[in-house]
Amino acid sequence: MLIQLLRTSISSALPISTAALGASFTHMIGKLNIAVEGTMLLACFVSVYVADRLNSWFLGLLAALISSCILSLSVWSLHRYFRANIFVVGLGMNVLVSGLVVLLSSTLLGSKGTIFFEKIPQLPVLRLSSSRSDGIDALLSEYNALELIAILAVLFSWFVMKTPFGLRMKAVGKNESVAKQLGLNVDTIAASSFILCGLYCGLAGSLLALPLGLFVSGMTNNRGWLALVAAVLGGDSPLGVFGVSLILGFAVALSHRLQLQTNVPSEIAFSVPMILTLFVALIYNALTKSRKRG
Amino acid sequence: MRSLRILSSIVTVAVAFGASAAILCLVSPEPRETLWWFFVGPFSNVYFFGNMLASSVPLIFTGLAACVAFSAGAFNLGLEGQYYFGAIVGTIAALNFSNATVSRFVALVVSASAGALLSFVPALLKVKFSFNELIGTYMVGQIFVYVGDYLLNGPFRDPSAAFSATRYLNENVRLTRILPPSSLHVGYLIGIMLCFLFYFLYRYSTLGYEFRTVRGNPRFAKIHGINVDKILLIAMSLSGALAALGGMIDVLGVHGRAVKGFSHGSGFIGIAASLLASNDPSLIFLSALFLAYLDSGAEIASLMVQTPPEIARFVQGIVLCMVTAQFFLERRELDADSTA
Numbered sequence: 001m002l003i004q005l006l007r008t009s010i011s012s013a014l015p016i017s018t019a020a021l022g023a024s025f026t027h028m029i030g031k032l033n034i035a036v037e038g039t040m041l042l043a044c045f046v047s048v049y050v051a052d053r054l055n056s057w058f059l060g061l062l063a064a065l066i067s068s069c070i071l072s073l074s075v076w077s078l079h080r081y082f083r084a085n086i087f088v089v090g091l092g093m094n095v096l097v098s099g100l101v102v103l104l105s106s107t108l109l110g111s112k113g114t115i116f117f118e119k120i121p122q123l124p125v126l127r128l129s130s131s132r133s134d135g136i137d138a139l140l141s142e143y144n145a146l147e148l149i150a151i152l153a154v155l156f157s158w159f160v161m162k163t164p165f166g167l168r169m170k171a172v173g174k175n176e177s178v179a180k181q182l183g184l185n186v187d188t189i190a191a192s193s194f195i196l197c198g199l200y201c202g203l204a205g206s207l208l209a210l211p212l213g214l215f216v217s218g219m220t221n222n223r224g225w226l227a228l229v230a231a232v233l234g235g236d237s238p239l240g241v242f243g244v245s246l247i248l249g250f251a252v253a254l255s256h257r258l259q260l261q262t263n264v265p266s267e268i269a270f271s272v273p274m275i276l277t278l279f280v281a282l283i284y285n286a287l288t289k290s291r292k293r294g
Numbered sequence: 295m296r297s298l299r300i301l302s303s304i305v306t307v308a309v310a311f312g313a314s315a316a317i318l319c320l321v322s323p324e325p326r327e328t329l330w331w332f333f334v335g336p337f338s339n340v341y342f343f344g345n346m347l348a349s350s351v352p353l354i355f356t357g358l359a360a361c362v363a364f365s366a367g368a369f370n371l372g373l374e375g376q377y378y379f380g381a382i383v384g385t386i387a388a389l390n391f392s393n394a395t396v397s398r399f400v401a402l403v404v405s406a407s408a409g410a411l412l413s414f415v416p417a418l419l420k421v422k423f424s425f426n427e428l429i430g431t432y433m434v435g436q437i438f439v440y441v442g443d444y445l446l447n448g449p450f451r452d453p454s455a456a457f458s459a460t461r462y463l464n465e466n467v468r469l470t471r472i473l474p475p476s477s478l479h480v481g482y483l484i485g486i487m488l489c490f491l492f493y494f495l496y497r498y499s500t501l502g503y504e505f506r507t508v509r510g511n512p513r514f515a516k517i518h519g520i521n522v523d524k525i526l527l528i529a530m531s532l533s534g535a536l537a538a539l540g541g542m543i544d545v546l547g548v549h550g551r552a553v554k555g556f557s558h559g560s561g562f563i564g565i566a567a568s569l570l571a572s573n574d575p576s577l578i579f580l581s582a583l584f585l586a587y588l589d590s591g592a593e594i595a596s597l598m599v600q601t602p603p604e605i606a607r608f609v610q611g612i613v614l615c616m617v618t619a620q621f622f623l624e625r626r627e628l629d630a631d632s633t634a
Contacts, residue, residue, distance in 0.1 A: 082616075083620045084616070089619075092611045092617075093615060094611070096614070096615065098607055098611075103602055103605060222436065225436070229433070265448055270440050271436075274433055277433060278433045278434070278437070
């Protein structure tokens with residue numbers, strides 16, 4: 001029972017944590033990209049649509065990555081070259097995508113509701129040969145290819161922060177003009193961090209849509225915002241971001257369980273991740289404050 | 295500089311129009327007819343025109359709410375929740391009274407206080423624990439969107455309704471209609487009056503001066519003897535109260551009851567309305583009208599020729615992406631260090 005809950009927590013934490021890591025790259029350079037929700041939603045649509053058309057989940061993933069990179073880069077370009085407020089642009093992208101996906105799904109597929117892609121190729125799944133389904137190996141089994149890629153992506157983000165490039169991103173975030181005077185190409189670094197953000201959000205979106213083989217316009221269901229909270233709370237450390245995301249994933253899994261197995265009204269169950277996140281954020285805030293004072 | 299800013303707004307509007315025309319041509323089977331309904335439809339008769347004005351009312355209030363928060367240098371991302379939850383609580387309270395005046399009064403007071411409370415709490419967290427106000431307002435707002443859904447679907451649902459909604463308010467509680475066949479109501483005039491009221495308060499009152507100082511430079515304001523925390527709390531509560539009032543007035547004027555999901559993202563679009571008017575309260579009713587025009591154009595086009603009304607969201611998104619962009623900057627300015 002508990003093992004199962006933990007296992008579903010990991011599965012629901014992975015999309016959030018990849019998106020959160022993506023957002024944390026932009027947070028690191030001091031320009032938090034709040035278009036995460038929209039980028040994920042676009043990736044959801046593109047991944048299932050392309051995977052269905054071209055009959056390959058890999059091409060679907062690739063298309064999702066490319067489209068979300070474009071979205072992410074346009075956020076940055078509007079901010080850099082037209083001095084738009086990055087925060088408002090992000091908000092705008094979220095609104096824009098929420099309209100765009102419905103437009104696309106109704107013109108390309110003729111439906112605005114839930115769309116099932118029945119012929120979508122199945123993702124390969126890693127199964128550990130084990131007879132027991134309740135032991136610790138249940139935690140480690142049954143990951144599909146995308147989830148494995150996501151786990152690699154988490155490790156990669158940790159690795160990136162150890163490289164000179166990662167340190168340069170931090171430097172830009174700490175003080176942009178000093179970084180510039182030191183001879184760093186601030187624009188290239190910022191653009192690459194937005195590309196990374198796009199890649200991670202694209203992966204997060206595909207992670208939501210491809211295994212299910214369906215698309216709904218409310219599919220991301222605030223996960224992008226939870227990811228932003230994780231990115232802000234986790235700060236510069238990818239492992240911290242991942243840790244916060246795991247807690248959020250647990251909250252999401254708990255909310256699903258409450259909906260299915262108890263009499264808690266579904267609206268209240270929906271709000272559980274939000275409430276838990278708020279409390280985590282508050283406690284975290286209080287802890288870091290006291291550490292600074294002490 | 296001022297004229298450049300106006301020119302920039304014009305470019306934003308032009309790009310928004312261009313983009314919507316292009317996308318309409320792409321998705322519609324009969325582009326010319328669609329374009330006509332989209333752009334001219336809202337002016338084609340009194341009914342459509344009045345409805346367009348009526349749909350700008352929520353945006354006037356949420357725009358004003360966003361503007362009040364901005365004008366003290368704060369961000370209120372919870373407008374959606376304040377708008378939605380405030381209106382629901384106000385409606386539920388008003389349903390308990392039979393006297394029309396009392397009922398209307400109770401509705402407005404209860405909704406405004408609920409909205410103020412929802413934005414006061416994150417503001418207090420910010421002031422006391424320096425908790426990020428963006429996260430705070432957004433999370434509290436979203437939680438109460440769900441709570442509002444619960445109230446509508448659970449304890450206060452009208453048993454005879456096919457969907458989640460409260461009972462109807464009495465006919466005499468509702469606001470007077472202005473252009474009869476359409477749903478335009480006196481709330482529109484109240485909204486415009488509030489815009490100008492806030493304009494004068496912001497410009498000429500002591501509180502307005504304090505707001506401006508805090509926005510410009512909080513440290514200077516503090517040295518100057520202004521209680522910065524207090525100003526922030528006032529601004530945020532006022533912002534929440536205005537957003538909730540917008541929701542309540544929409545219920546009183548148009549819907550007659552609180553319906554699940556009636557807010558349609560008015561909270562977020564309000565931020566766009568405020569920014570499009572470059573945070574000038576006296577212009578917000580115009581920018582709200584522009585955003586409502588896009589919305590009604592899309593709705594009419596979807597009624598007349600089969601186009602998805604979501605095109606409006608797409609175009610509003612484009613507007614939001616472009617409102618803060620500055621298109622006519624000199625090279626020198628662009629290269630200057632700025633981390634804003």
